[in-house]
Amino acid sequence: MNIKDLYAVANDLFGKKSPLQSLWQEIAENFYPERAEFTLRRSIGADFAANLMTSYPAMCRRDLGNQFSTMLRPTAKPWFHIQRQYQEKGEDMDVKRKLEQMEKVQRRAMYDPLSMFTRATKEGDHDFAAFGQCAISVEVNNDTVFGQHLLYRCWHLRDMCWQENETGRIGSIFRKWKPTANTMVKTFKNVHQKTKDINAKTPFEELECIHMVVDADMYDGDAKGKRRWSIWYDPSNEHILEATPINHKHYVIPRWQTVSNSQYSYSPATVAALPDARLIQAMTFTLLEAGEKATSPPMVATMDAVRSDIAVYAGGITWVDQEYDERLGEALRPITQDFRGFNFGVQMSQDARGMIREAFYLNTLKMPDRAPEMTAYEVGQRVQEYIRNALPIFEPLEAEYNAALCEETFDILVRNGAFGNPGSWPKELQGANIEFTFESPLHDAIDQQKGQKILEVKTLLADAIALDPSAAFVVDAKIALRDALVGIQTPAIWLRTEDEIAILAAQQAQAQQAQQMLSSMEQASKVASNLSGTSVEAPNPGAGAPVSGMPQPMPQPGMGG
Numbered sequence: 001m002n003i004k005d006l007y008a009v010a011n012d013l014f015g016k017k018s019p020l021q022s023l024w025q026e027i028a029e030n031f032y033p034e035r036a037e038f039t040l041r042r043s044i045g046a047d048f049a050a051n052l053m054t055s056y057p058a059m060c061r062r063d064l065g066n067q068f069s070t071m072l073r074p075t076a077k078p079w080f081h082i083q084r085q086y087q088e089k090g091e092d093m094d095v096k097r098k099l100e101q102m103e104k105v106q107r108r109a110m111y112d113p114l115s116m117f118t119r120a121t122k123e124g125d126h127d128f129a130a131f132g133q134c135a136i137s138v139e140v141n142n143d144t145v146f147g148q149h150l151l152y153r154c155w156h157l158r159d160m161c162w163q164e165n166e167t168g169r170i171g172s173i174f175r176k177w178k179p180t181a182n183t184m185v186k187t188f189k190n191v192h193q194k195t196k197d198i199n200a201k202t203p204f205e206e207l208e209c210i211h212m213v214v215d216a217d218m219y220d221g222d223a224k225g226k227r228r229w230s231i232w233y234d235p236s237n238e239h240i241l242e243a244t245p246i247n248h249k250h251y252v253i254p255r256w257q258t259v260s261n262s263q264y265s266y267s268p269a270t271v272a273a274l275p276d277a278r279l280i281q282a283m284t285f286t287l288l289e290a291g292e293k294a295t296s297p298p299m300v301a302t303m304d305a306v307r308s309d310i311a312v313y314a315g316g317i318t319w320v321d322q323e324y325d326e327r328l329g330e331a332l333r334p335i336t337q338d339f340r341g342f343n344f345g346v347q348m349s350q351d352a353r354g355m356i357r358e359a360f361y362l363n364t365l366k367m368p369d370r371a372p373e374m375t376a377y378e379v380g381q382r383v384q385e386y387i388r389n390a391l392p393i394f395e396p397l398e399a400e401y402n403a404a405l406c407e408e409t410f411d412i413l414v415r416n417g418a419f420g421n422p423g424s425w426p427k428e429l430q431g432a433n434i435e436f437t438f439e440s441p442l443h444d445a446i447d448q449q450k451g452q453k454i455l456e457v458k459t460l461l462a463d464a465i466a467l468d469p470s471a472a473f474v475v476d477a478k479i480a481l482r483d484a485l486v487g488i489q490t491p492a493i494w495l496r497t498e499d500e501i502a503i504l505a506a507q508q509a510q511a512q513q514a515q516q517m518l519s520s521m522e523q524a525s526k527v528a529s530n531l532s533g534t535s536v537e538a539p540n541p542g543a544g545a546p547v548s549g550m551p552q553p554m555p556q557p558g559m560g561g
Helices: 003-016 016-030 058-073 095-112 117-129 181-187 194-202 268-297 343-358 376-415 441-467 469-473 477-487 498-532
Strands: 080-084 136-141 147-155 159-162 170-175 208-217 229-233 239-246 299-301 332-333 434-438
Touching: 003 016, 003 159, 003 170, 003 208, 003 229, 016 058, 016 117, 016 268, 058 117, 058 268, 058 343, 058 376, 080 376, 095 147, 095 376, 117 136, 117 268, 117 376, 136 376, 147 376, 147 469, 181 194, 268 343, 343 376, 376 434, 441 469
Parallel strands: none
Antiparallel strands: 080 434, 136 147, 159 170, 170 208, 208 229, 229 239, 299 332
């Protein structure tokens, strides 16, 4: 394809996406009003939530979005770990230490303040919670002031579209961008002359351009063995701003719940909660109106008897004609109303809130409480229940979101030499596939189960040894302990290698043998002393004993003793 064909594909994808934009607009208006700019553009200072009667649906979305970073990417501790794919349990310690060193380098690069990783993922988390997907770009920023560093940015889904390839993965990605003329001139070296003229006259005028990331075989150009093309195009002037072959993906688009025949996913939280969100807005309006009527009831006034406006506010005075005969009825009285249904409305509103909370998984994200009187079995069962409830949330987040971000970052860092020359890596890592594991409350619960399992094995083993001492040989304590320590992500620098353990075990055995020998010598000297009736000191093995440190022959009677 040439550039015009690619631009036609992009326009077709954006056109087919229009109905989805309307759905996202409604979801945003109910759950994420700050992002509700899919079908309209707000002016600066607009009241985001002017159409809402209650903020509860938006608060539930906010809580779920905040939980993603708190639980899956806590800044207080390392939340990702690098390991060799299909690694064996007896992984070499040098390999593990190199992987941990890589992990520290990548963590520093990601959390560099200039990378804006925290800001991008925070925005992405709330898009993910509300719309079931987000779009984050990962690239190297060659800043002339601060130097080279990573740069993460989250983009509005309104400006993004993509299509799946033959394997069901995201293939071509297109993004609309409206930079100012000044920004375009600074960003690209090959801008059109008309853009330069606009920049000279009105440098802050917004111009249109589009970014295309497509597979190498979709564009007519020499990709030089690279897997993709990154193309910036100026449609107004039909001008290519930049076309660069790349190996990385540039965009990470995690998707939560996908459906067949659609490249776009959905949030199971907002899909389930949207009917209740509409309902609770209407119910809240009705209850507010009923409460206002109860506190400031509508009034009935007799014509020509009331001579002023009705003042129902505190300290207000309503003037009544002094000649009006009250026997004909009150000149001013509140309308009698029936508020017996108010409590039912409040109860229905509370039920709707509970449904919205459940839809956003907020009742399942909390770890089960552990009372002191609980047995180990009961605690284990509650943890199992928590794992079953939390899996639908954590699995797509780790595989589609965290893993994709970490893999894209790792690939960029490797290609830019952040981990040193790959030739200097341990041989097991050269050419090996790298994968990421993550820490989360779910994994913490699984690891706690592993620790609990060891305690259960210990208890069973103690009971079995009481019946048959040979049962002690069933469990290999070293392997069990090492597996448990690795399972709870113990740093490799804390652990000794198998060779170091073998050396220490041999030294311990030698020390025990020397101690046994010394004990035997002491015992032999005591026997000799008892037989001869004299006190004989135990010889020092290191003092030059004539026979390998063994005790001297006992003096015999009649031989000069």
